[in-house]
Amino acid sequence: MDFAFDNSFHDGMEGFYAPAEAAKPSAPKLLAFNHVLAERLGLDADGADVEELTRLLSGQVLPAGAAPLALAYAGHQFGHFSPQLGDGRALLLGEIVAPDGARFDVQLKGSGPTAFSRNGDGRAAIGPVLREFLVSEAMAALGVPTTRALAAVATGDRVQRERAHPGAVLTRIASSHIRVGTFQFFAAHYGAEHVVQLSDYSIKRHFPDLAGADNPHLALLDRVIGLQCDLIARWLGVGFIHGVMNTDNVAISGETIDYGPCAFMDRFSVNTVFSSIDANGRYAYGRQPQIMHWNMARFAEALLPAIHRVSPADVDTAKELVDLLPVRFRASWLGQVREKLGLDGEEQDDDGELIDTLFDELEAHHVDFTSFFRALAMLLRGDGTMLETLLPAPDAMAPWIALWWERIAKGGMGPLEHAVEMDRVNPLYIPRNHLVEEALAAAEGGDLSPWLELLAVVRAPYEARPGLERFAMPGAVDAAPYKTFCGT
Numbered sequence: 001m002d003f004a005f006d007n008s009f010h011d012g013m014e015g016f017y018a019p020a021e022a023a024k025p026s027a028p029k030l031l032a033f034n035h036v037l038a039e040r041l042g043l044d045a046d047g048a049d050v051e052e053l054t055r056l057l058s059g060q061v062l063p064a065g066a067a068p069l070a071l072a073y074a075g076h077q078f079g080h081f082s083p084q085l086g087d088g089r090a091l092l093l094g095e096i097v098a099p100d101g102a103r104f105d106v107q108l109k110g111s112g113p114t115a116f117s118r119n120g121d122g123r124a125a126i127g128p129v130l131r132e133f134l135v136s137e138a139m140a141a142l143g144v145p146t147t148r149a150l151a152a153v154a155t156g157d158r159v160q161r162e163r164a165h166p167g168a169v170l171t172r173i174a175s176s177h178i179r180v181g182t183f184q185f186f187a188a189h190y191g192a193e194h195v196v197q198l199s200d201y202s203i204k205r206h207f208p209d210l211a212g213a214d215n216p217h218l219a220l221l222d223r224v225i226g227l228q229c230d231l232i233a234r235w236l237g238v239g240f241i242h243g244v245m246n247t248d249n250v251a252i253s254g255e256t257i258d259y260g261p262c263a264f265m266d267r268f269s270v271n272t273v274f275s276s277i278d279a280n281g282r283y284a285y286g287r288q289p290q291i292m293h294w295n296m297a298r299f300a301e302a303l304l305p306a307i308h309r310v311s312p313a314d315v316d317t318a319k320e321l322v323d324l325l326p327v328r329f330r331a332s333w334l335g336q337v338r339e340k341l342g343l344d345g346e347e348q349d350d351d352g353e354l355i356d357t358l359f360d361e362l363e364a365h366h367v368d369f370t371s372f373f374r375a376l377a378m379l380l381r382g383d384g385t386m387l388e389t390l391l392p393a394p395d396a397m398a399p400w401i402a403l404w405w406e407r408i409a410k411g412g413m414g415p416l417e418h419a420v421e422m423d424r425v426n427p428l429y430i431p432r433n434h435l436v437e438e439a440l441a442a443a444e445g446g447d448l449s450p451w452l453e454l455l456a457v458v459r460a461p462y463e464a465r466p467g468l469e470r471f472a473m474p475g476a477v478d479a480a481p482y483k484t485f486c487g488t
Helices: 008-012 035-041 050-058 126-141 180-189 192-206 216-237 285-310 314-323 325-340 351-365 369-380 385-390 398-409 415-425 433-444 449-458
Strands: 017-019 029-033 069-071 075-077 080-082 090-097 103-109 148-160 164-174
Touching: 008 090, 008 192, 029 050, 029 126, 035 148, 050 148, 050 164, 075 180, 126 148, 126 164, 126 433, 126 449, 180 192, 180 285, 192 216, 192 285, 216 285, 216 314, 216 325, 285 314, 285 325, 314 325, 325 351, 325 415, 351 398, 369 385, 369 398, 369 415, 433 449
Parallel strands: none
Antiparallel strands: 017 069, 029 148, 069 090, 075 080, 090 103, 103 164, 148 164
């Protein structure tokens, strides 16, 4: 398989990375390959045999034209600044240009130690690799901007964590791996010249339309804030909790990156936390907008040397952009929920209040978040059975539903048309936590079939299919609290 690498970061950004090479796996085996993504990237996977793919995507053989490197970055981790982090268990093989001209990084994750490993082994276990593959594919199917998984390869080696696990390597595809933490590293260690260089490269690669702005670096801040507002609104709209929103896990491209202790919420609670390392709930479901605001403030701080160099007065403008972020996010969020609720036409003055009240109701009645919006669409079809099964009493949300009905009636469509539109944006299937754990446990034991079945289900999240009813059901009410782990 020919990647036809075109490595702009390696060739033009020397000093922003460290050379790296993959550890050689002892007995690699291809677990999963994303043929649809390969076609999107313009890769001729059909012309490669399984053994060739396995060698290339495990790190056993370096693809022609690759220029492997580990990116340098810093980051605020749970609010505390770590001045040097970097790719400690991943290496960027290079960049490819898709048939439509879009540029993508090809990265091996779990490929062994690098200059930034900080005494770690640089490896990944099969569970975190398959979780990222599964959840990132689900997010892509849900229309959430995300990095993608091209392949998962078992290494044949054991990885020691709390116990020994089978090792694996993930091939991750991203618009780039430039993070807020990348800017923080060079602002902290090298100053304005490097920040300007990184900003110029980022604009040329991601946002070339900003190059002609009066202050391109200020325009970059504005664009990234907008992308993050949209991204986090989309996360909340599908009940997704990232779990570790450190600044080194915030991609300036606006893609979801680093699926560590992530999970989807079943029954609604604004304070839901799954991550075992988030003891204080810093990254709880409902705090994600505030943390995004905090992260964008850190991005602005890192960009200030470049912004100031063009115009000192624009430093105040940068502060204003950060201060106004909650207003921008509120608009993105209300837009997301208006779609989910089928509220068409011009936004009404009381839409915001209707939406805010809804989430109070979902919290009070512990309603399954994903199923609720599908149940509303069924109600529009004249069938309230699904909604009744979700509520503690048939009339538990009667006042709110009456207000929602009134708002629906103000739209330009009939109830059945509203129902169809709602089903297009409200998934029936998400990676339910109990199903994910079952699939990962089976995969670690050598049986990939539950994982492959779940992957096929979440790749088509909106279409109800006979025989898949269990995939739409939340976990048991009396189950132990669900915990996720970072996997590093």
